Amino acid sequence: MQKIQINDLTRKDFETSQDVRWCPGCGDYSVLKQVQLVLPTLGIPKENFAFISGIGCSSRLPYYMDTYGMHSIHGRAPAIATGLKLSRPELSVWVVTGDGDALAIGGNHFIHTMRRNVDMNIILLNNRIYGLTKGQLSPTTQLGRQTKTSPVGSIDRPVEPISLALSMGVTFAARAVDIDQKNLRDILERAAAHKGTSLVEIYQNCHIFNDGTFEAVSNKKLRDDNRIMLEHGKPLVFGKNRDKGIRLNGMRPEVVSLADGKYTEADLLVHDEQTDCTVMAYFLSRMHNPDFPVPMGVFRAVAEDCYGQSVRSAEAIVEGKRGPGDWDTLIRGADSWVVE
Amino acid sequence: MQKIQINDLTRKDFETSQDVRWCPGCGDYSVLKQVQLVLPTLGIPKENFAFISGIGCSSRLPYYMDTYGMHSIHGRAPAIATGLKLSRPELSVWVVTGDGDALAIGGNHFIHTMRRNVDMNIILLNNRIYGLTKGQLSPTTQLGRQTKTSPVGSIDRPVEPISLALSMGVTFAARAVDIDQKNLRDILERAAAHKGTSLVEIYQNCHIFNDGTFEAVSNKKLRDDNRIMLEHGKPLVFGKNRDKGIRLNGMRPEVVSLADGKYTEADLLVHDEQTDCTVMAYFLSRMHNPDFPVPMGVFRAVAEDCYGQSVRSAEAIVEGKRGPGDWDTLIRGADSWVVE
Amino acid sequence: MVEKNKPAERGDTSSPAGSLLERPHRVESLESVVIRFAGDSGDGIQLTGTEFSKSIATGGYEIVTHPDYPAEIRAPLGTLYGVSAYQVKYSNNPVFTSGEALDVLVVMNPAALKMNIDDLKHGGTLVANTATFTPANLEKAGYESNPLKDGSLAIYRLIPIDISGLNATALKDSGLSRKDIGRCKNYFALGFVLYLHNRSLNQEIEKVRTRFAGKPEIAEANVTALLSGYAYGEVCEVFDTRYTVSDEVNLTPGTYNSITGNRAVAMALVTAAKQTGLKVFLGSYPITPATDILHNVVKLPNFNITAFQAEDEIAGVCSALGAAFGGSLAATTTSGPGMALKTEAIGLAAMTELPLVVIDVQRGGPSTGLPTKTEQSDLLQAVYGRNGECPVAVVAARSPIDCFHTTLEAFRIATKYMTPVIVLTDGGIANATEVGRIPRLDDLPPFEVKFRTDPNGYRIYERNENLARAWVRPGTPGLEHRIGGLEKDALSGDVSVDGANHDKMVRTRAAKIDGISKDFAPLVIEGSEEAKLLVVGWGGTYGSIAEAVRQSIADGHAVAHVHLRHLNPLPNDLGEIMERYETILVPEINLGQLSVLLRNKYLREISGFNRVEGKPLRVSELRNTIEGLA
Amino acid sequence: MVEKNKPAERGDTSSPAGSLLERPHRVESLESVVIRFAGDSGDGIQLTGTEFSKSIATGGYEIVTHPDYPAEIRAPLGTLYGVSAYQVKYSNNPVFTSGEALDVLVVMNPAALKMNIDDLKHGGTLVANTATFTPANLEKAGYESNPLKDGSLAIYRLIPIDISGLNATALKDSGLSRKDIGRCKNYFALGFVLYLHNRSLNQEIEKVRTRFAGKPEIAEANVTALLSGYAYGEVCEVFDTRYTVSDEVNLTPGTYNSITGNRAVAMALVTAAKQTGLKVFLGSYPITPATDILHNVVKLPNFNITAFQAEDEIAGVCSALGAAFGGSLAATTTSGPGMALKTEAIGLAAMTELPLVVIDVQRGGPSTGLPTKTEQSDLLQAVYGRNGECPVAVVAARSPIDCFHTTLEAFRIATKYMTPVIVLTDGGIANATEVGRIPRLDDLPPFEVKFRTDPNGYRIYERNENLARAWVRPGTPGLEHRIGGLEKDALSGDVSVDGANHDKMVRTRAAKIDGISKDFAPLVIEGSEEAKLLVVGWGGTYGSIAEAVRQSIADGHAVAHVHLRHLNPLPNDLGEIMERYETILVPEINLGQLSVLLRNKYLREISGFNRVEGKPLRVSELRNTIEGLA
Numbered sequence A, B: 001m002q003k004i005q006i007n008d009l010t011r012k013d014f015e016t017s018q019d020v021r022w023c024p025g026c027g028d029y030s031v032l033k034q035v036q037l038v039l040p041t042l043g044i045p046k047e048n049f050a051f052i053s054g055i056g057c058s059s060r061l062p063y064y065m066d067t068y069g070m071h072s073i074h075g076r077a078p079a080i081a082t083g084l085k086l087s088r089p090e091l092s093v094w095v096v097t098g099d100g101d102a103l104a105i106g107g108n109h110f111i112h113t114m115r116r117n118v119d120m121n122i123i124l125l126n127n128r129i130y131g132l133t134k135g136q137l138s139p140t141t142q143l144g145r146q147t148k149t150s151p152v153g154s155i156d157r158p159v160e161p162i163s164l165a166l167s168m169g170v171t172f173a174a175r176a177v178d179i180d181q182k183n184l185r186d187i188l189e190r191a192a193a194h195k196g197t198s199l200v201e202i203y204q205n206c207h208i209f210n211d212g213t214f215e216a217v218s219n220k221k222l223r224d225d226n227r228i229m230l231e232h233g234k235p236l237v238f239g240k241n242r243d244k245g246i247r248l249n250g251m252r253p254e255v256v257s258l259a260d261g262k263y264t265e266a267d268l269l270v271h272d273e274q275t276d277c278t279v280m281a282y283f284l285s286r287m288h289n290p291d292f293p294v295p296m297g298v299f300r301a302v303a304e305d306c307y308g309q310s311v312r313s314a315e316a317i318v319e320g321k322r323g324p325g326d327w328d329t330l331i332r333g334a335d336s337w338v339v340e
Numbered sequence C, D: 001m002v003e004k005n006k007p008a009e010r011g012d013t014s015s016p017a018g019s020l021l022e023r024p025h026r027v028e029s030l031e032s033v034v035i036r037f038a039g040d041s042g043d044g045i046q047l048t049g050t051e052f053s054k055s056i057a058t059g060g061y062e063i064v065t066h067p068d069y070p071a072e073i074r075a076p077l078g079t080l081y082g083v084s085a086y087q088v089k090y091s092n093n094p095v096f097t098s099g100e101a102l103d104v105l106v107v108m109n110p111a112a113l114k115m116n117i118d119d120l121k122h123g124g125t126l127v128a129n130t131a132t133f134t135p136a137n138l139e140k141a142g143y144e145s146n147p148l149k150d151g152s153l154a155i156y157r158l159i160p161i162d163i164s165g166l167n168a169t170a171l172k173d174s175g176l177s178r179k180d181i182g183r184c185k186n187y188f189a190l191g192f193v194l195y196l197h198n199r200s201l202n203q204e205i206e207k208v209r210t211r212f213a214g215k216p217e218i219a220e221a222n223v224t225a226l227l228s229g230y231a232y233g234e235v236c237e238v239f240d241t242r243y244t245v246s247d248e249v250n251l252t253p254g255t256y257n258s259i260t261g262n263r264a265v266a267m268a269l270v271t272a273a274k275q276t277g278l279k280v281f282l283g284s285y286p287i288t289p290a291t292d293i294l295h296n297v298v299k300l301p302n303f304n305i306t307a308f309q310a311e312d313e314i315a316g317v318c319s320a321l322g323a324a325f326g327g328s329l330a331a332t333t334t335s336g337p338g339m340a341l342k343t344e345a346i347g348l349a350a351m352t353e354l355p356l357v358v359i360d361v362q363r364g365g366p367s368t369g370l371p372t373k374t375e376q377s378d379l380l381q382a383v384y385g386r387n388g389e390c391p392v393a394v395v396a397a398r399s400p401i402d403c404f405h406t407t408l409e410a411f412r413i414a415t416k417y418m419t420p421v422i423v424l425t426d427g428g429i430a431n432a433t434e435v436g437r438i439p440r441l442d443d444l445p446p447f448e449v450k451f452r453t454d455p456n457g458y459r460i461y462e463r464n465e466n467l468a469r470a471w472v473r474p475g476t477p478g479l480e481h482r483i484g485g486l487e488k489d490a491l492s493g494d495v496s497v498d499g500a501n502h503d504k505m506v507r508t509r510a511a512k513i514d515g516i517s518k519d520f521a522p523l524v525i526e527g528s529e530e531a532k533l534l535v536v537g538w539g540g541t542y543g544s545i546a547e548a549v550r551q552s553i554a555d556g557h558a559v560a561h562v563h564l565r566h567l568n569p570l571p572n573d574l575g576e577i578m579e580r581y582e583t584i585l586v587p588e589i590n591l592g593q594l595s596v597l598l599r600n601k602y603l604r605e606i607s608g609f610n611r612v613e614g615k616p617l618r619v620s621e622l623r624n625t626i627e628g629l630a
């Protein structure tokens, strides 16, 4: 997409007349706001945005965006978006989905979308619960968590969406917290700028059915010791006083203190979001509380051909060889004969 | 499953009266043979085996096994096997699937099975093509490969099944080549012994539609330089003369020569199939020809609670607290009243 | 005579509609009350409604309830679309529906008034919590002036009460926070309404104490609120009538309780395990309005029942099929869109001839449709919605309690005939409650399952007199065998591409399903024998139809009603019964799906009464149609 | 008179069945030949069959072919289940089926003899490759003695030829390897059979040279084999008759070719792009017997058509729906089990009212069933197989060429009415070939698509005279809007849970689909006007029915035939036509699915002729039934 000058778009242009119907206190509100703030800055005509979602509280978001949109069926948004983007490459296609929508019923489309690298932006609102159906276990629900369908605690080991996406070669993967407005906005901007599939996982608080599951990384008092902000080319430092870091010990990561003088920043791993192999990013995606800080920011951002480009270049190869198709010749077929 | 003494089972006991109907030269034959050889050695009564498959050439295998079996529908074998195993924990449950069956239509069940760690053995016959439907692109087809549905070469980046499984926390993952009988058999034995989900990816030659795709690692003349045999606790050495090795350079793997004296085995990475984190195995799963040798053997084998055990211990918690359920009390309900 | 409670004759796999929680017989009496509670979804309306109905039901009355939630989880306070409601009808006569025109309406805010007032009878009682009629709330509800004051409600008996304020005063010394005190206000309202309905409080007080056993201060505050509400009724001079429904009840002695359709399905699963001694396996994926079945079942692992929340609907049904192959009683629960996803696997179940119970709690369609509203529009999908010639049994429940019996019958059919059985319930009966007598185990039709264990001469598709093949449990020595989705030889079960064999198998599978009807109990015809009009219904519209027929008869019209549990195959006696009547009326919450089945089978002209409005059929409207045709 | 070739009147969206590759008119004459080639699937049987039919067709004859592959990819050599066959019927009269009793059978090995000999007419010609009748091969085929020698084939005109040996001799100087020489033997056989059928070789020789343009030695060897086979015929004294089918052909002038049903669908996609100037998008997942459509389309990216092989059927249909939302002509192709998986998404297409063409190449069911055999058993799934009230248009193709017209009509209906349209073809017509005249673009019914671009007063569900909403392409300024699976307000398109609105929308969607029938061309009644018996058929059974009806008429029986392209809605004139006849016979390759639709709609008794044997209906058997009823 070419960046064009569109001076007069504002957040207001992307608001609809619909009452926003999430629960008071739901993290989805702040995501909606950031999306509405980012869109006008992208230099894309308003009519070229399309938002596709599945089913879930999160998937209601397109109703509140005054763009083209489809609130589709459970889990299928990436497949619908793929067809839309492949047939209309000039559109800016966004998928809005939830942890259940993307990773339970929609798991197959999710992984294949990562693999194909179709140029679209996927916003995954992860609240670790099924919100809309009122509180069942989701694929990201933490072990031991009691929900309506796990009354003695969940026994399903949770999915790490970013690991999963990386294993399928995703070219852009990032994570942010719903209420961390600045970071969320930066990441949405970068995701929009990325060519290929960009996955933005947002830790979103479901106030009603899973309140506080992200407390450690969203609470201003706790978060600095529990998260690490990834910065390309910078060593992995974290902590309220930036006094801790991540070091590699063989193939194992290790948290070390920078306070006691034993280690300095030079001993730490340096984040590289651009390596062609996914191992570094994968490694980061396996870090979880309480043993490690949770990484926020961009895990991976590499430039690779996206599927649509490849489709078009395959088309071009054929067209180059054979020229634009001639209907008459084709329909006549190879060994036709004439009756006079 | 308890190992019991069953002296008289042999390969013959597992053969059926059905003509085996794969193409002459198909790699599936040698897999069938190894499976039939391994089963009698496991100490499991013949009637306790159940083989579940989807649809594909590979998925025909259960018809040739004189065990309980179901040739089900495309992609769904792991889900069927999950229900079977959860309800009948005493059975030895095997899933036989293909790259299309497991990774295209069946992708969602595949990943969630890995995550749950239900105790079953999954044999994935990867021939990088759709055999049964006569030669279309599969999720593992290599980039650029011409197939019936990619006449100018595939543009879909291939799935690495072991990476995918690892990202979902699979507890046992291994790889073998169809005609490498000894290695295949060892791995099948280890997979059978593993508690939890074990994934065995077998590089299987489709003689008709994708002949030679695994040439580099199956041809006796080429394979030693193109593959590396993983051994727990051993450094990563390979080559016909065992003169090459894999070293870690930062977070990047590197092939080094052991011939010129610059590096010795001590500089190499040591394989550890038992680390609790999946990063080491993931790293190995990203190694591909031509830059790296392809790993064969066991990538990961860790002991974790499997889903069935967790289900049963959750049941036990409830039963421990409340005792075995009393039908009359339950059906009466909490606030019933009596009319006289 | 409407013979609602007469148990049908028992066939082998059939069972009376209405015996878990068996419905009482009583003397005739016409008095009944319809009451609706409405307020913000945060107001505890559902709880108040439930408590009220329980209290009424324990008095020996019949009740039917109808909860109605907003589609949103927590809609903003005071909005029209955030209104939650709960309706109860009670009487000492049989009650079939939760009623239409309201005798009493209790509203907790202006939005609730706006959304519900039209349903209140002229002269009906309106209780309103005045505290919430603030300018801001009035505006949100779209009122320009305060209806409590502008005279617009003059045709009702208005009882304005400052529920919030009175409740707060009563609890000012409770030591609770303001928020917690606020939460007690629904008990205040309940106390008042119970006074209005002439019920005593003792039992209710006990229940509050049990419910809040862990938090004694909260318990006592709620008790105080209840008592204050009740006392307010006693001293209040605003109104002069209390409701007194005759309580000369004549119930069959026994233990009673109320139950929703979804819970009744869960109880059926537990009962199937109990009766057969087999493990029950439920593989499911959450979907409104079916999820509550799963919620109920996950709490019962100590009843030999394994519940598995799968990654999607396909895995839900497939895991159940795997369990069926393993010799368990297997079920999957879902609603319309989920049903659509399961059809391929149901086809595999039909082909492998394994017993599988598929419960579809129907909701408004097509597509995502109206997920929180009821409908009967999955019937043709259930009967015809699979590739190939793929007949399966289809049964439907008529009421919350009937969900129990229908589900149990589905298991009996599934195992006797080795076939998938689809059970259709709907969002209406799934969430509504019905009161009935608790059955004892021996009251139920017997249910036993046999596996084949004899390896001698075993052939996979050898069939018994019911055309069913034998069920073999993996683990049985000598019976190892392979089944699958490919067509198989009619005897050996080997893969077969032979045309004649395929034709034979297709016909045999069809004949097997057709043969199930030999087990059905004779249909029960309710209403007048000399009628010219027969109303044929199915599933959850039973209440509305029975009530409309009853009213029409009471009004002197001759009309008969037959209600189908079995949709595929249809009952053998239905054709002959239909022949006795000149006109056939089929009321459905769809565009005429049973009509399609009946027209096709009996080549009879059918009048349809079709309303697809997401709610139970309106008795009054249906009655008009009946009386026009009778 | 059977008016097979009379083009129907054109309605707006309707088109004549049989004009791409328009079917020729000719003078009456009854002679025809049915020939079948059979051998190991490795023997090049399909190629030989195809070449033979082309050669015949270019002579101006009508042909219908029927390829029959084994289910296995490469079955072991010489086995019974590894036999591949290819049948052709040709005549200078209209040909409707590939024929029944064979005039000529060519077998390349004993297994092929065993599997096919029963279909050869008494006195028919049997050509056998003697070289393969070795003891080992005889045993594999289950022969105890050599049938070529033991006299058991005495009732046939046996022509034993050592094809392998003669071919090898002819090519001994070719310089080719033994394996490559062996591969030429099917050209030897072809040469012989062409001699037998009195065809000249010139054209065939040219074609061989083109085909093997890259490999001149192979080309020349094949030419030599062809010539040797032909020459062998000339010198061979074993037989005395050559087949001479009268070639007084009377074809409409034009360019002709033969085409399979699957390729015809692909050509329709290309043509839709050409006619409208829009991009065509095909989202699909491989499944037998539909995959060939995708194989054809992937080769044509330079025709403004994007083909996408998705990860599964659900993604196939969903990607197509996404493309439809984007303003492309979108299609998905599949077969029975894949259809089952797509139903939820088709429901979304119906709800969002987007144009989507779903092509179901039916195969034997249920479940995986008989994947390589034909059947007509997805009709009720297509009409009824979705949750909720979810009507969509359903059309069916009657012959390979008709796949082209039917698919194009499906696109015209989809875009005019903004609805999904299901196209039913079947494994029979998908793989069979038919010969016809190549159409020019202006011969085809016009096809134009308009998008709304005017933002003024746009309402999503505002409808035109066809009850269709406007199609809006994302990227159009001022028309931004949201659609989805939830029920929407009848005008604004906002989410609505209102009951009355839902009822209205459900009825409107139904009325829209019903209204499509106003565009249909009047039905064409073939056969006798004064008949009492009407045969009503649909889809791929056209050939068998037309032939049976024709034969019956020729034999003096009065019978009429009407063949339906439109299954939902049914044509408006069908009811009135059916009323004119006493008896209605509906032949189907299922247990009576069209019968269900007709009985339901017209309340008429229907006689079914149902054979579910994985193959076209047998003309002789059907004729018996017709003559019994006429």
Ligand SMILES: Cc1ncc(C[n+]2csc(CCOP(=O)(O)OP(=O)(O)O)c2C)c(N)n1
Pocket: A055, A056, A057, A058, A059, A073, A074, A097, A098, A099, A100, A101, A102, A125, A127, A129, A130, A131, A132, A133, A138, C285, C286, C287, C288, C313, C337, C338, C341, C368
């Ligand atoms: C086919 C289908 N299955 C199930 C459902 C029910 N359903 C709706 S949303 C949802 C889960 C949503 O969870 P998530 O994606 O995490 O969204 P959230 O509400 O938490 O934002 C489910 C199970 C459905 N609508 N359709």
Ligand SMILES: Cc1ncc(C[n+]2csc(CCOP(=O)(O)OP(=O)(O)O)c2C)c(N)n1
Pocket: B055, B056, B057, B058, B059, B073, B074, B097, B098, B099, B100, B101, B102, B125, B127, B129, B130, B131, B132, B133, B138, D285, D286, D287, D288, D313, D337, D338, D341, D368
């Ligand atoms: C629902 C459904 N979709 C598609 C098919 C067609 N189909 C059968 S096997 C197959 C692919 C098999 O590929 P793979 O799993 O790699 O097995 P292989 O034959 O290569 O061993 C496909 C697409 C089917 N049978 N069912």
Ligand code: SF4
Pocket: A021, A022, A023, A025, A026, A027, A028, A057, A058, A127, A131, A132, A205, A206, A207, A208, A209, C073, C074
């Ligand atoms: S249920 Fe949770 S996720 Fe859904 S709107 Fe409410 S707070 Fe948000």
Ligand code: SF4
Pocket: B021, B022, B023, B025, B026, B027, B028, B057, B058, B127, B131, B132, B205, B206, B207, B208, B209, D073, D074
């Ligand atoms: S097609 Fe390929 S995978 Fe299938 S049986 Fe033949 S060789 Fe094996």
Ligand SMILES: [Mg+2]
Pocket: A056, A098, A099, A100, A125, A126, A127, A128, A129, A130, A131, A138
């Ligand atoms: Mg969620």
Ligand SMILES: [Mg+2]
Pocket: B056, B098, B099, B100, B125, B126, B127, B128, B129, B130, B131, B138
């Ligand atoms: Mg494969």
